[in-house]
Amino acid sequence: MNEIIAEIEKRRENARLGGGQKRIDAQHKRGKLTARERIDLLLDENSFEEFDMYVEHRCTDFGMQDNKISGDGVVTGWGTINGRTTYVFAKDFTVFGGSLSEAHAQKITKIQDMALRNRAPIIGLFDAGGARIQEGVAALGGYGEVFQRNVLSSGVIPQISVIMGPCAGGDVYSPAMTDFIFMVKDTSYMFVTGPDVVKTVTNETVTAEELGGASIHTTKSSIADKGYENDVEAMLQMRRLMDFLPSNNQSGVPVLPTKDASDRVEMSLDSLIPENPNQPYDMHELIKKVVDEGDFFEIQDKFAGNIVTGFARIEGETVGIIANQPMVLAGVLDSDASRKAGRFVRFCDCFNIPLITFVDVPGFLPGTAQEYGGLIKHGAKLLFAYAEATVPKITVITRKAYGGAYDVMSSKHIRGDVNYAWPTAEIAVMGAKGAVEIIHRKDLGDPEKIAQHTKNYEDRFCSPFVAAERGYIDEVIVPHNTRRRISRALSMLKNKKVENPWKKHDNIPL
Numbered sequence: 001m002n003e004i005i006a007e008i009e010k011r012r013e014n015a016r017l018g019g020g021q022k023r024i025d026a027q028h029k030r031g032k033l034t035a036r037e038r039i040d041l042l043l044d045e046n047s048f049e050e051f052d053m054y055v056e057h058r059c060t061d062f063g064m065q066d067n068k069i070s071g072d073g074v075v076t077g078w079g080t081i082n083g084r085t086t087y088v089f090a091k092d093f094t095v096f097g098g099s100l101s102e103a104h105a106q107k108i109t110k111i112q113d114m115a116l117r118n119r120a121p122i123i124g125l126f127d128a129g130g131a132r133i134q135e136g137v138a139a140l141g142g143y144g145e146v147f148q149r150n151v152l153s154s155g156v157i158p159q160i161s162v163i164m165g166p167c168a169g170g171d172v173y174s175p176a177m178t179d180f181i182f183m184v185k186d187t188s189y190m191f192v193t194g195p196d197v198v199k200t201v202t203n204e205t206v207t208a209e210e211l212g213g214a215s216i217h218t219t220k221s222s223i224a225d226k227g228y229e230n231d232v233e234a235m236l237q238m239r240r241l242m243d244f245l246p247s248n249n250q251s252g253v254p255v256l257p258t259k260d261a262s263d264r265v266e267m268s269l270d271s272l273i274p275e276n277p278n279q280p281y282d283m284h285e286l287i288k289k290v291v292d293e294g295d296f297f298e299i300q301d302k303f304a305g306n307i308v309t310g311f312a313r314i315e316g317e318t319v320g321i322i323a324n325q326p327m328v329l330a331g332v333l334d335s336d337a338s339r340k341a342g343r344f345v346r347f348c349d350c351f352n353i354p355l356i357t358f359v360d361v362p363g364f365l366p367g368t369a370q371e372y373g374g375l376i377k378h379g380a381k382l383l384f385a386y387a388e389a390t391v392p393k394i395t396v397i398t399r400k401a402y403g404g405a406y407d408v409m410s411s412k413h414i415r416g417d418v419n420y421a422w423p424t425a426e427i428a429v430m431g432a433k434g435a436v437e438i439i440h441r442k443d444l445g446d447p448e449k450i451a452q453h454t455k456n457y458e459d460r461f462c463s464p465f466v467a468a469e470r471g472y473i474d475e476v477i478v479p480h481n482t483r484r485r486i487s488r489a490l491s492m493l494k495n496k497k498v499e500n501p502w503k504k505h506d507n508i509p510l
């Protein structure tokens with residue numbers, strides 16, 4: 001028996017070496033960890049159970065029958081994150097550059113199937129050169145099998161992708177269909193076709209970083225939700241994120257005990273809104289002062305900063321926060337902000353995470369750039385997402401709620417459950433200046449009359465009470481009680497049950 005055990009250990013040791021010490025050293029030299037080192041950081045200590053470590057490819061073309069490495073370029077299995085089951089696959093760049101063969105794909109799909117069957121999240125760590133060139137169509141078929149499972153799992157279990165090296169060709173579309181994509185700065189890049197092909201086809205000269213580094217995908221394309229400094233930070237932040245997420249769409253998120261009292265008053269909020277309505281203030285301050293222990297996991301913090309999205313907790317329970325940000329473009333809704341927030345709202349609704357919306361929005365951004373860029377359809381994405389959402393929806397209007405953006409931002413009319421306004425709220429078709437210029441155009445040459453019209457408009461409409469008189473606002477609350485009000489509303493909505501009419505699926509304006 002001892003001999004057999006020794007033989008198993010030898011085979012395991014061999015498999016764990018992947019592409020060999022030289023390639024492991026090269027990986028480290030580039031500032032990257034190996035697939036197994038990453039998994040060790042991601043999962044609870046000693047919790048990883050590896051599957052299929054002896055799998056080899058079956059390719060016989062190009063002399064590949066003499067070049068086999070146990071594991072075939074991907075490490076797969078399951079473990080726990082803070083005690084909760086999580087499935088994981090990590091591309092091993094030391095083995096054929098992490099490229100995907102038929103056998104490699106089968107290892108991934110086995111894990112995807114298990115994750116879906118057992119209703120637990122799956123995390124993919126990417127560091128790979130795309131389709132295994134020697135395998136041809138067998139690799140393409142393998143990708144297709146992975147993609148199909150991504151789609152079937154969407155909205156059932158959280159799927160997370162972390163890009164930690166190259167991610168090119170076929171490798172990009174699986175992450176693109178998962179819920180979140182994270183990247184490591186300077187060592188990872190993602191593109192469909194690399195710089196050489198780009199040069200041939202379009203004659204553009206770009207580096208890999210310029211084409212698809214974290215700096216591009218977190219700021220310009222919005223493909224990635226966040227970038228991290230290095231592999232260690234990325235893995236530790238994934239552990240933190242997973243604590244905010246449920247295991248599946250029916251499980252709910254475990255409550256995280258907190259010492260932060262739900263009725264904590266925050267007097268400083270009473271002076272958050274500046275006297276001057278055109279002066280910005282930082283929505284992050286409000287969010288951090290309202291949520292448990294100021295703990296906020298922001299999603300897409302470097303993209304469309306005019307809207308803030310992320311996870312937090314109230315009384316230990318996960319909530320999704322969406323907030324207009326007056327510090328960026330005065331908090332206006334544009335195409336990027338609408339897409340960003342729309343996707344976030346839909347994620348929360350899929351996974352039964354209540355939505356808390358803080359509103360300070362001067363409207364939709366005017367201009368040809370926005371209109372030509374499809375603002376109507378992009379704005380509709382956010383409207384659609386809020387309107388179809390059946391999770392508890394709590395809205396707090398802190399200042400401006402103008403025009404169509406008032407309706408969109410989780411208003412009563414699209415099934416906001418509890419809609420509060422601060423006394424500083426201004427709920428109107430538009431700001432006083434614009435309104436007066438339209439309805440009193442004939443007086444435009446008379447500054448005194450215009451000033452009087454403006455004051456009349458402000459007195460009547462730049463307050464929460466016109467909306468409150470109609471029941472569109474449930475209560476005008478004092479800012480310092482915002483946490484208590486939200487917390488109580490969430491408890492009241494705990495058993496909320498709303499069902500949309502049966503349909504195969506909706507037709508959100510893509």
Ligand code: HXC
Pocket residue numbers: 023095096097098099128129130131132133134140143166168169170171173194
């Ligand atoms: C087989 C590959 C490979 C691949 C890399 N390798 N990519 N083997 N198939 N796709 C191997 C290399 O031969 C090398 O083996 C090792 O991995 C490391 O690669 P290097 O090139 O030395 O590393 P580096 O300089 O860091 O460059 C990494 C890279 C580059 C940028 C990823 O390897 C590269 O451009 N690879 C090809 C990318 C590509 O075109 N993939 C196909 C995309 S088409 P040794 O033995 O020397 O260590 C595609 C279509 C699918 O994916 C569509 C489905 C929908």
